[in-house]
Amino acid sequence: MADNTETVEEVKNLETEVKGFINSQPYWGKYLCSEILAGNEIKDSIIDTSYSYLLENLGLQEETDKPELSISYNPNASDDFKENLSFVSMTNVEGVNALTENQTIELTPNLTIIYGANGAGKSGYVRLLKNVFYSKDKGDILPNINIESGHKPIAATFNFSSDGTNISLKYPGNTGNGIFNQFAVFDGDIGKKHLSVRNDFSFRPAGLQLFNEFNAALEKLNAKLHSDIQTKSTANPFADDDIFQGESEIKTFLTQLSHNSKLEELKAHLPYTDEEKANKTKLDKEYDDLKVALAQKDK
Known part of the structure; x- marks a missing residue:
């Protein structure tokens, strides 16, 4: 079968x-x-x-x-890098120069032209775009000079589309998002930077x-x-040379004990068998007997 x-x-x-x-x-x-x-x-x-x-x-x-x-x-x-990404609109702009709030700048798939008289706010939008997208000339965004107080924090919402999916990112909350780096801003000042400052090249696979x-x-x-x-971390209480007499492996280890010491090294000195205890008791007795003998000899 x-x-x-x-x-x-x-x-x-x-x-x-x-x-x-x-x-x-x-x-x-x-x-x-x-x-x-x-x-x-x-x-x-x-x-x-x-x-x-x-x-x-x-x-x-x-x-x-x-x-x-x-x-x-x-x-x-x-x-991640987005395929077929387009910049759709910019909304909720606040705290940028004297730009009127709640304006929407819509961008068409072809060519979008923004025009107006001096002081209308064209440069304000350009400064914002320079700081959000890739640019070699990120100038400071100034507050509204026409008011003395009540300045709002700089903020804006950028709306994108990728293969039919709508994506909204906030500035400066989403600063560093890879989508922002898929767009570049260019003007006369940036052109001078491109001619005078060498480009850094970096490669990172998408995703x-x-x-x-x-x-x-x-x-x-x-x-x-x-x-x-x-x-x-606390001071090592065994660092005092008066605690130990002579030189030994134990003395060297304990005087160098710190938060960087390895637990395995400490465990290697931990076993203390019954035979070692008996040997220590015997040596202590011999030491005491020698002290008594020396004292009697002096008398």
Whole structure:
């Protein structure tokens, strides 16, 4: 009888490879990756939560009930390169020069021309675009000079479309998102920079932004752990030479004991057998007998 059973193998692609990497991480690593893939900014609160999970994993903190993580590879939330990306509109502009709030700048698939009299705000929009997109001339965005107080923080919403999917990013909240780097701004001042400043070349395969952000988060966790170690470290009570007489392996190890000492090295000196205890008792008795004999000799 013929066996018609078919074996279905998962096709290896970037998504499955990324998920495989994430699932191989301990809980604190999975938590970080899930936040990155969700498109969330890795703020201090996320680092603190991940650090708490790390301490639990190291056995330095009591285990707690942790929520189950859902790892979903969402290309629209990640900072990956987007295919067929177009800049659709700019809305909710606040705190930029004297630009009127709640204006919408829509861009057509072909050519969009913005015109107006001097002081109408054309340069204000250009300054904003220079700071958001790739530019070699990121000038300062000035507040409204016509008012003395009540200046709002600089903010704007940028709307994009990628293969029929609408994507909205906020500035400066989503600064650093890879989508912003897919557009460049050019004017006369930037042209001078291109002629006078050499371009830096870098290459990074699309789809690997997760690892850049994960590595940056690991550096923050490492700094936090190192800071805690330094805070909790105390002076070595065995560093005083008066405690030991002569030289020995134990003396050398204990006087150099610190938070950098390896636990395995310490454990190597821990075994203390019954035979060693009996030998120490015998040596102590001989030492006491010698002291008595010396005292009698002096008399």
